[in-house]
Amino acid sequence: MSIPGLGQITPQAAAATTIRTIALQPLWEWRFEVPRRSAGITVRLVTGSAERDGTPLAVNRTYTFVRTKSKLLTWHGCTLEVNGDCDAYVAEYAAPEDSPMVSYLNLHFALKERRDHVRAMSGAAQNRALLGPRVMVCGPKNSGKTSLARTLVAYATRMGAQPLVASVDPGEGLLSLPGTMSAAVFGTVMDVEDPAGGFGVRGTPSTGPSTVPVKLPIVYYFGREKVEDDGPFWRELVSKLAGSARVKMDEVDDVRCTGLVLDTPAVAANQSGIDILVHAAREFAVNVVVVLGSAGMNAELQRRLAHEKTRFGEPITVLLLDKSEGVAERDKAWMRGVGEEAIKEYFFGDPKRTLSxxxxxxxxxxxxxxxxxxxxxxxxxxxxxxxxxxxxxxxxxxxxxxxxxxxxxxxxxxxxxxxxxxxxxxxxxxxxxxxxxxxxxxxxxxxxxxxxxxxxxxxxxxx
Missing domain, CATH: 2.40.30.330 (Pre-mRNA cleavage complex subunit Clp1, C-terminal domain)
Structure with a gap:
């Protein structure tokens, strides 16, 4: 079987709970889906290097994945040992330029260059107001925007930076339950085993002891699934969250120099959808807008924002990047299940941290x-x-x-x-x-x- 842009795709039928070995060549991905009712799978990195949305796996450590749709990427090749029942396949890229991950990595390095410049210029007292890049990631439904946001955050923290991360998507919470909008500083590694890839309720103070340092989010309650359910109030909360985010950036120099990664709701490339994104961009004073997999959305945002400047006088760059062909579909039933599991973890913990x-x-x-x-x-x-x-x-x-x-x-x-x-x-x-x-x-x-x-x-x- 072949999918355009991916090369050969090698299906792997759901196997019995027996150990199997998967060998990946450079830039290949192992994509897997663990059903919600499954006991989960265990994965061990035997040789080489691999990462999940930018967060690396340690060699010879056993990781447990439950109720998630995700992928493991290797830049240089690796061998994985998998035990458990899941639907999975290997995405093989014939050439580096075929993988969208290369453009994502290049985006990370471009952001790092901007952050380094701000740090260098901030040594002078008159430049203390300089801010690192504020990046907004947007796209239509199932475009992989949240996965890209996690990846950019993970790469930044691996370089010792402290990005401020915000989400104005009430459909699924950032470090909180669905129905909320929140922001937090990410200065440490994310939890690889978190079903939400490090953006879930694991690692927050309410869930008890954690394998990674906890994050302290600022959370506002929207109480609805979609922005369109109460657009005026969503806009009010975006403004409040943006103000709280700016205070966070002012408090810590490294956060100010690193900047912001903003995750947004999935919207259509129509008038109402573009208005939602433009409002978020202006309130958070973003100067880099990344559009995944929608030429129409990119054209509209170029028209609306490319000639604007932020409140700090900076030009706004709008970038169109290809979405990964392996982005998993998440329907209403799956998202409801995600919400239920987040609630359960909030009150009762996860398989490794039982709460009462x-x-x-x-x-x-x-x-x-x-x-x-x-x-x-x-x-x-x-x-x-x-x-x-x-x-x-x-x-x-x-x-x-x-x-x-x-x-x-x-x-x-x-x-x-x-x-x-x-x-x-x-x-x-x-x-x-x-x-x-x-x-x-x-x-x-x-x-x-x-x-x-x-x-x-x-x-x-x-x-």
Missing amino acids: PFTHSVTYEELTVLKVPDESEYFEGQQVLIPAEISPEMSNWTLAVMDASVNDPPEIIRQAAILGFIAIADVDEERRRVKFLSPVSGRLGNRPLVWGRWPEPYINLVG
């Missing part, structure tokens, strides 16, 4: 819950938070704990950062009591809760 969440039982009167309205509950066209009536319908939903007071007006509460999440286990109408899970033992105090529409309820989280 605290169970709380409180009266109705001890909780203040506001909810993100559905379409039938809009008030004069405004999607403001509305008081929620506590009922059994709330069971199995995950609620955000807001960094605000129950006495604050709804518009202040909705724009506040979040402190964490609780999961509603049971609502007893007769006794007027609510049982919920929390990562910590303390009381909620006067913190309001927000009940969003995404992620959807996880029916089997408890029990």
Whole structure:
């Protein structure tokens, strides 16, 4: 079998749980999919070198991969030892220029050159305001944009840099649950085994001890899956997150010099989709826009941004890069499963770090819950938070704990950062009591809760 641009593709049928050896030549990729209900696979790098989205594997260490669609790349050739059941194949590239990874690596080196220049110029007091490159990665659905963002971040940290990473895609969270928008400094290696490739809830303080240093994200709650579900509020949160990101960059010189990597929602190359991307680019003052696999999107962004300057007077470079032909399709069912597993890890940990969440039982009167309205509950066209009536319908939903007071007006509460999440286990109408899970033992105090529409309820989280 041959796919244009990839050369020969060697299928590997799903095997029984027996050990098998896979030999990869330079620039080849081993692409694999581990089903959600599978026990997972183990992979050991026997010889050579390999990486997952820019994060290297150690020789002779056994890695466990569960419920993920991913790939392992080798630049110089390697031998892998795989044990477990998964769908996989080897992508063979006949020449280096056939692999999109070469252009991704060249992009990394171009960014590194800009960062080095900023560091060199920042020695003078008058140049302390200089910023490293702010890169926005965008593209249509299933274009591999998040994978490229992870790769750029991983390469930067391997060079000793500390990039600020932000995501304005509420469909899947960055270091948080889906339905959020967040930013964090990445100054250390990412977790290779994380199903989200290092962008998931593993390695955050809420999930306990970690094999890699934890990240401390700034998180805002959108509560919906898609930007289009509440475009005006999404724009408000983008502005708030961009302001918080700039504060982070101002606090640490190395973060300021390294700059930003911004992941964006998958959008179409139409008017509304381009407006979404342009808003994010302007708010974060990005000066490098990378478009994956869409000539139409590239042309529109060139038209809208190529002649603009950032608020710092810099020109904006718009680049079109080929997407990898191996990008995995992720449908609605898969993304819902991703959300459920993120919730489970947030409260109960992962196979290597078991957590025991605290169970709380409180009266109705001890909780203040506001909810993100559905379409039938809009008030004069405004999607403001509305008081929620506590009922059994709330069971199995995950609620955000807001960094605000129950006495604050709804518009202040909705724009506040979040402190964490609780999961509603049971609502007893007769006794007027609510049982919920929390990562910590303390009381909620006067913190309001927000009940969003995404992620959807996880029916089997408890029990």
